[in-house]
Amino acid sequence: MTIPLRRSSPWAVVLGFTLVLVLGSPAVASAKKGPKISVGNDPSMKVGSPSLVLVELSDFQCFYCGRAAADLLPRVHEAFVKTGKVEIVFLDLPLQMHPQALKAAEAAACAGAQDKFWDMHNHLFANQEALTPGDLVGYAQELGLDVPAFQKCLSGGRQLPGIREDLRIAQSLDITGTPAFLIGRRVPDSEKVEVLQVLKGLPPYEVLAERLEAHLGPEPVEP
DSSP states (O other): OOOOOOTTSSEEEETTEEEEOTTSSHHHHHHSOOOEEEOTTSOEEOSSOOSEEEEEEEOTTOHHHHHIIIIIHHHHIIIIITTTSEEEEEEEOOOTTOTTHHHHHHHHHHHHTTTOHHHHHHHHHHTTTOOSHHHHHHHHHHTTOOHHHHHHHHHHTTTHHHHHHHHHHHHHTTOOSSSEEEEEEEOTTSSEEEEEEEEESOOOHHHHHHHHHHTOSOOOOOO
8 A cells, every 4th residue: 555645744654665855846846956966977777868867876785776676677767768758877875784785886887887787787686695706707707798807897996986976975865775766857068967856765666656757847947
């Protein structure tokens, strides 16, 4: 059973996740400005140039992040990304309680350096119980990556600065758990996204879809 959202409330808890209305309702969001985050170097999926963005903050060792990757995001991709309505952006939030999450995040980013981020993303979430360094190299082989280059990237910590920046963004938004989702809008002529709403936890697809649809109306006109 889904508990209806009360738009007048600054937050709501629905089926175990928290919806933080950063700017209140979508109507209020049109008149106010939310925090802006830079996502220029982060992996994304889109068709065309949608202005609405769904940012996922995730941990490759997190069970509910795995659920999101297997069930929630494919439905979002089918309904909103393939139709050119929404862009998905991925940010890393490896939690300290998950000892293999940071190295897995590095592995995905190193695969991204060879244009295989989403392939590695899917591989890691499909094999959350096997994320040792040896497993990661094995996945690189399975995906047809340049394995020596992947290993050099992984052992040299080349992707750590980008991951640390994602962690800084999460901290600035008071996000300490995974998964979390930001609904935002691209700032024209920049690499920034204006955050409109924050959903902490794993939302039901119907709730997330309703929130996305609510922001797909006409963009606000500057006075």
